[in-house]
Each structure stands twice: as C-alpha cells, then as structure tokens.
Amino acid sequence: MAGKKSRRYNYNRRPLWPKPHRYRYKMPIEFKLIKLAIILLFVFLLLLTTSNIGNKSKANHIQDKITALEVPVEVTEKIFTKAKNNNKDAASLLASYVVGKKPGFFSSRQSKKNYKEAVDCYKQFIFDLERFPIDRNYDYAYEDTWRSERTYGGSRKHYGTDIMDRQNKRSSIPIVSMSSGQVENIGWNDMGGYRIGVRTKNGAYIYYAHLDKYAPNIEKGSMVESGDLLGYMGDSGYGKEGTVGKFQVHLHIGIATKAFGSDEEWVNPYYLLKYLEKKDVEILKSRGIF
Ligand SMILES: [Zn+2]
Structure with a gap:
C-alpha cells in the first residue's frame, strides 16, 4: 500500500554505528586527481591575475x-x-x-x-651594425649623453651619441658607414645640418649628423656597404642651410627603430659604439696593424 513502509527485512541495510571499516567511502584515485587539478587551476588563475596587475x-x-x-x-x-x-x-x-x-x-x-x-x-639593428664610424687613429672622444638636456629647437633630450673631434677642425675626420644599407635621406635639416640617414637591411635607421662635406657619388637611394665613406665630420646645423660654428666639430650618431608602436624610436648608440670600437681594434690587431 502506498505510504506504508515495507515490513520486509531489507538485506541491503547496513548498521550506521559502529561503521564497519569496509563500508567507509573511499574516494577513487581519479576523483582525487580531478580535485587536485581543480585546486591547481585556481592557484594558476590566481597567479595569472595577480602577476598581471602592473601599472603603466x-x-x-x-x-x-x-x-x-x-x-x-x-x-x-x-x-x-x-x-x-x-x-x-x-x-x-x-x-x-x-x-x-x-x-x-x-x-x-x-x-x-x-x-x-x-x-x-x-x-632591427643588432645584426647590421658592423663597424665603428671613425678610424681608430683619429683624435676623437665620446661619452654617454643619452637623454641629456639640449636647448636648440626648444627644450628637448639628446637621442644619440656625439663623437667629438678633439682638434675641432672641420673635415679632418672621415666618417664611414656603420652598416650596409640604402641612403634614405641626405641633405640639410635645421637640427642636424648636413646629415645622412641609412636604412639597414633589418630596418633600422642610422642617422649621421652635422657633416661638413659628403663623400662624392653619395645620393638619395645609394647603396652603401659598412666601411664606405659617407662624408667628413663638421659643425653644421642649428639654423638655416649652411649654418656652422654653433658648437664643436662632432658627429651625432642616432639609431632609430620601429618599436613600441612608433616608426621612429631612438635607442642609445653609446654602448654599441663602445663594442664596435673594441671590435675594430681587435680586427686591426689580428691583422698586425694596431
Ligand atoms: Zn648629438
């Protein structure tokens, strides 16, 4: 009859107490592994979210x-x-x-x-830079002036390295290309004076500024090899075309890449120049020249 409990003895009934050992529930190994995986997943997600909390x-x-x-x-x-x-x-x-x-x-x-x-x-440039832009025998000097203050053209920072002519004499130091590539820009700009911009194979832009004279036969579109003469060191710039004498004779080297969403992100050439300079000396030494 419905609602009435069966009086018949249920052979499947187990005593609740004392609980015999063999009836205790044992979690199968698969369940244990799943449980562990879930815990690990939570820990992983927690690590992921906390480690991404960085600021701009x-x-x-x-x-x-x-x-x-x-x-x-x-x-x-x-x-x-x-x-x-x-x-x-x-x-x-x-x-x-x-x-x-x-x-x-x-x-x-x-x-x-x-x-x-x-x-x-x-x-974009590390494989392309092959040599120091000046022969070791000339009297030059340079230091790390990355992001130091400059005043011409409004307050701005220095995005390059200046290699100074210690004799301060125009056109006495030849400048050679640090890489092979194509001449993308040549001619005057108010900031850089007579400058040359070479686009390297991997896409960097190497900028040589304040030249006194260009090498013959160099024009926009010319292909150059590393070590090719580009021109001579000078003090041109900081004014309309032909302006000279606003500063000491030096070569400004700039290296620009496409990075951080910008087409022209300048990087500090100083340490690379140091490396290339040392490398050049070792090459000369190996040839018994230096
Ligand atoms: Zn400079």
Whole structure:
C-alpha cells in the first residue's frame, strides 16, 4: 500500500554505528586527481591575475631600459660569442639581459610583452651594425649623453651619441658607414645640418649628423656597404642651410627603430659604439696593424 513502509527485512541495510571499516567511502584515485587539478587551476588563475596587475609607469620604465640599452662591452661580447657558438639569436640574449631574464611560463603578460618588444627592437639593428664610424687613429672622444638636456629647437633630450673631434677642425675626420644599407635621406635639416640617414637591411635607421662635406657619388637611394665613406665630420646645423660654428666639430650618431608602436624610436648608440670600437681594434690587431 502506498505510504506504508515495507515490513520486509531489507538485506541491503547496513548498521550506521559502529561503521564497519569496509563500508567507509573511499574516494577513487581519479576523483582525487580531478580535485587536485581543480585546486591547481585556481592557484594558476590566481597567479595569472595577480602577476598581471602592473601599472603603466612600470611599463614605461621598462621601455626606457630597452631604449637605453645599457649593456657593458664585455657582456655584449659574451652575448655575441654565445650566440655564434650555440647558434642562438643575439637579439634575444640581449633582450634577456636588458629586461631581466627570459620570461618563463608563469611570467606576467606584461613581462612577456616587454621581452618581445626588446627582441623586436634589437633585431632591427643588432645584426647590421658592423663597424665603428671613425678610424681608430683619429683624435676623437665620446661619452654617454643619452637623454641629456639640449636647448636648440626648444627644450628637448639628446637621442644619440656625439663623437667629438678633439682638434675641432672641420673635415679632418672621415666618417664611414656603420652598416650596409640604402641612403634614405641626405641633405640639410635645421637640427642636424648636413646629415645622412641609412636604412639597414633589418630596418633600422642610422642617422649621421652635422657633416661638413659628403663623400662624392653619395645620393638619395645609394647603396652603401659598412666601411664606405659617407662624408667628413663638421659643425653644421642649428639654423638655416649652411649654418656652422654653433658648437664643436662632432658627429651625432642616432639609431632609430620601429618599436613600441612608433616608426621612429631612438635607442642609445653609446654602448654599441663602445663594442664596435673594441671590435675594430681587435680586427686591426689580428691583422698586425694596431
Ligand atoms: Zn648629438
């Protein structure tokens, strides 16, 4: 009859107490693994969200670090040797050094982005720069003036390296191309005077400014090899065409890349120049010249 409990003895009934051991519920191993996987997934998601909480100023700071490219000569040498011997990408190794170590699996999206941006940036010129723009025998000097204050053309920062002629004599120091590439710009601009801009194979723009004279046969569209004469050091610029004498005779070197969403992101040439200068000396030494 409905609603009435059966009086018949239920053989499946187990006593509630004491609970015999064999009736205790044992979670199957598969369930345990699923439970563990869910916990790990939560921990992973938690790590992912917390590590992505970075602010914009931190990103800008990294961007500054990437463009300042402060890598000591010895480190650059090690990186190039390591890249060559292990068939590795020098731009990636350089990026690892500048932005910190290569980001791992648990790294934040921002640090992965920083690393990728640094690699993309360095790839555009690191393989193209082959030599120092001035022969070692000339009396020149240069220091790191990256982002120091300049006043001509309004308050601005210095985005390059100035190699000074210690004798301060126009046209006494020849300037050669640091890379092979194509002459993209030649002629006067008020800031840089007589300047040349060479586009390298991997896409960087190498800017040589304040020249006194150009090498013969160099014009817009010319193809140049590294070591080819571009012109002579001077003090042109800071005014209308032909202006000279506003500063000491020097060569301004600029290196621009496409990076951080900009078509012209300048990087600090100083440490690279130091590296190339040392490399040139070693080549000369190996030939018994220096
Ligand atoms: Zn300069």
